[in-house]
Amino acid sequence: MPLGHSYRVPKQLGSMMRKQRGFSLIELLIVVAIILVIATLVIPSLSRARIAACESNAVASLRSLVSAETTYNSAYPQTGYALTLAQLGPPGSTCNVPSSANACLIDNGLSGSGTTPHSGYLFNITAGRSGGSSPEIDYTIGAAAASYNVSGVRNFCAQEDGVLRYSIPTSQTTVTSIDSNTCIGYSTLTTDY
DSSP: OOTTOOOOOOHHHHHHHSOOOSOOHHHHHHHHHHHHHHHHHHHHHHHHHHHHHHHHHHHHHHHHHHHHHHHHHHHOTTTBSOSSHHHHSOSSSSOSSOOSSOOOOSOHHHHTTTTSOBTTEEEEEEEOTTOOOSSBOOEEEEEEESSBTTTBSOEEEEETTOOEEEEOOSSOOOGGGOOHHHHHTSEEOOSOO
16 A cells, blocks of 8 residues: 555444453353352362361360369269259359359350250260269260261260260261260270360
8 A cells, every 4th residue: 555545444344343341241151160160179178177177166165075074073072973964054144153953164055055056066965884873973975966067077975084086977966876885986086176
């Protein structure tokens, strides 16, 4: 083209070359697909982290219950060990006068954890190998995930020896099924939580 002449862009081509506003449908679909791929990689890690946190809290609560049982036994030797969570907890929201019926050694959340989950776990206290005596000379504390594979995958237990034990069930178990004989069959918890 000689100098001084202008080149005219056809009208159709000029409209195609204009700058587009917004995103095309394909671009949006690609972004959504990338977000979904990232989510599928992250969500399992988050649920495993939640399970680990719930199990760690269950072990800490179990240790608190073992300590409360030892204190209860020392404070009320005529009764021995407590056989209910209520005996270790307060009678209501506050505790004015501890007694063998409500020793105020644990909080409301843990004393009510037989029916209402405490950090994803249900707890229960049963008679130990002696089967019940007066005074009570042994006990078994059980902890089972309130929702298997959501809040935990292991059951925990402890007895008057203070040794924490665990088992990995294949499905949901009830906390009341963790008795003295069941607990003895569990593996000793060696990981420090």
